[in-house]
Amino acid sequence: MTHSSWIPPGVDISVPSMARTYDYMLGGGHNFAVDRAVGEQIEAAMPGLRTAARVNRAFLGRVVRYLVGQGVRQFLDVGSGIPTVGNVHEVAQAESPDCRVLYVDRDPVAVAHSELMLVGNDNAAVVQADMRDPEGILGSAEARRLLDFDEPIGLLMLLVLHWVPDEDDPLGLLARYRDALAPGSHLAITHVTADHQDESLTEATEVIKRSKSPDQVNARSHAEVTRLFTGFELVEPGLVGCGEWRPGGPADIAPESGMNMLVYAGVGRKS
Template identity: 45%
Template sequence: MSDIEEAPPGVDITVPSPARLYDYYLGGTDNYEVDRQAAESIRAQMPELEDAAWANRGFLQRSTKWLAEQGVRQFIDIGAGLPTMNNTHDAAQAVAPDARVVYVDNDPIVRVHANTLLEGSSGTAFITADLRDIDAVLGHEETLATLDLGKPVGLLLMAVTHFLSDEEDPWGLVRRYMDRLAPGSYLAMSAATPDRHSDGAVDAINDVYARSTSTAYMRSRPDVERFFDGMEIVPPWKGAEPKVCYIGEWGAEDPEAADSDGSRWAYCAVARRAE
């Protein structure tokens, strides 16, 4: 249960929130009864729910570490959510202590916890903004004070583009972000998929998010691959061809062993913006 007895201003605890749902999937405490009930209704059809959340978290950590090893020192993590450990700056600064990270989320409860979560962390900032508003993200005073957008950036979009409908053209939005970033920047992205899953599990997820603050639009592999058009996808593991893969497989020492049921709920890739 959340340590906060009353909802902070602007936080509706009668409707599930994707950030709070994700927090619950990961075993966190910054969630409410409405979130826990919604999550358990998904788990009833999808027992690998926790595995899927941790597989996504693992992809974030491995891809961030890999980007830092390639010399990337700046990161923008959009849809960052509430996790309290092993965050983007932890992974990046373990490789490069001078790495800087801007966290972005549009959920008001994330702002409530962000100052506490990032207290004592150097080179980090949090801004409240929506993925859809590029100017609000890249032009925010905290972004500009923390990052040098004239140099390469790692743009992290972890399990967030599936909250945009096809009509909102998420592919064009991601392309516009990358066009605004310096040559040599990277996109690391994961997105939920209904491929190869039971109708019952997919329907349970769709129902919960339709009743939450953000509807989910899970996508097929070809639709996820479209996000990387015009970019140079990197091989997801040693000896692999450049491709989109399941989230558990990317960067895994043993991709076969990492190909769990939870891993198959999202596709991912890391790609470099062409010069």
């Protein structure tokens, strides 16, 4: 497949995208030279980052299975990224075929490949939108078709909220989503933190700044990420390092201890 056959119109392949860079870190093939260059520079600044990406992806599978076990049958995956192995609908529908999933991403490459992946799956769809427009997302035709807001929803915001700067009021943004959710809904978050990192994280974020990507990291502390769960009750084991949230085996944990603590992970339930 040539690049030209899968690049959506209007995509500037000279500007890196963190969605495509993440795809590269996971071993995916839907990224450009500029994304791979940034990924290599980030990895050089912070060795083991690919493992952290894998640990986050493993968390996705665990949390979806957990939520299906709690009776959740519909999912809203905001900042879903480029499809790779173990997508939300694949995990959820393997557990319960009646599960419904709505993906949301603003990256046109992520959306285009999600659309291709979902052909023939009437219980899953994708919407191209910015997460900072919850009313547009929740009011979209696909949301109205797939999601019943009178029943519990699993809201997934994995590795996405650290792209939202404080001036965009992430706490207020989450409140707008929370208010639309029925009791019994859950919120799952993974979020980059500097709490347990050395200067290598600063060096990695500087790489992203120099790349001129529109996506910039806003690392937050344990207390700050905990506040993002306002209105939700954290389930055990609380807000912990991504590799420490209910690991099922060695594959869920990074061999580099620091990579298990680069990202906080937590799940909260709305009463």
